Amino acid sequence: MxxxxxxxxxxxxxxxxxxxxxxxxxxxxxxxxxxxxxxxxxxxxxxxxxxxxxxxxxxxxxxxxxxxVRSDKVEALRIQVANGTYKPDSQLIAANLVREEPGLFQI
Structure with missing residues (x-):
């Protein structure tokens, strides 16, 4: 994109x-x-x-x-996905979302 x-x-x-x-x-x-x-x-x-x-x-x-686009990072991730070695850490992703967007969780 x-x-x-x-x-x-x-x-x-x-x-x-x-x-x-x-x-x-x-x-x-x-x-x-x-x-x-x-x-x-x-x-x-x-x-x-x-x-x-x-x-x-x-x-x-x-x-x-x-x-x-950071082409070096995209290429490294593309290689990991192709090799089957890309294993995202869902807990780390969730923690970063909470840290980056604290306003989403306020009522």
């Missing part, structure tokens, strides 16, 4: 705002230079994004740029 790098505003609600904000700042600066006013005061609405939102956006971009 291959996962394509797609931008989905559902997973990254801040990316569209960041891009629009950067474009607006750039347009304002260009207009100020063209008019010769020398001031770069924004006109109209402005967007402010928290540091947490910027960090989440950067983390998403880093995750998207990571390779989709």
């Amino acid at each position: 291959e996962i394509k790098n797609t931008t989905n505003s559902f997973f990254d609600p801040y990316s569209a705002g960041l891009e629009k904000s950067a474009e607006a700042r750039s347009d304002t600066r260009l207009k100020a230079r063209a008019e010769g006013t020398g001031t770069e005061a924004p006109q109209g609405d402005t967007v402010s994004v928290s540091q947490d939102a910027l960090l989440l956006t950067e983390a998403r971009r880093a995750a998207q740029s990571a390779p989709d």
Whole structure:
């Protein structure tokens, strides 16, 4: 299965705002230079994004740029399955699921 790098505003609600904000700042600066006013005061609405939102956006971009498939690991597992030596530890898998997703088990 291959996962394509797609931008989905559902997973990254801040990316569209960041891009629009950067474009607006750039347009304002260009207009100020063209008019010769020398001031770069924004006109109209402005967007402010928290540091947490910027960090989440950067983390998403880093995750998207990571390779989709770790071919060395896939090949090693493929060989184990073909040889009949692949024996997953169901208790370890369950423990890791509980550790990774604690919110699933809260009422």
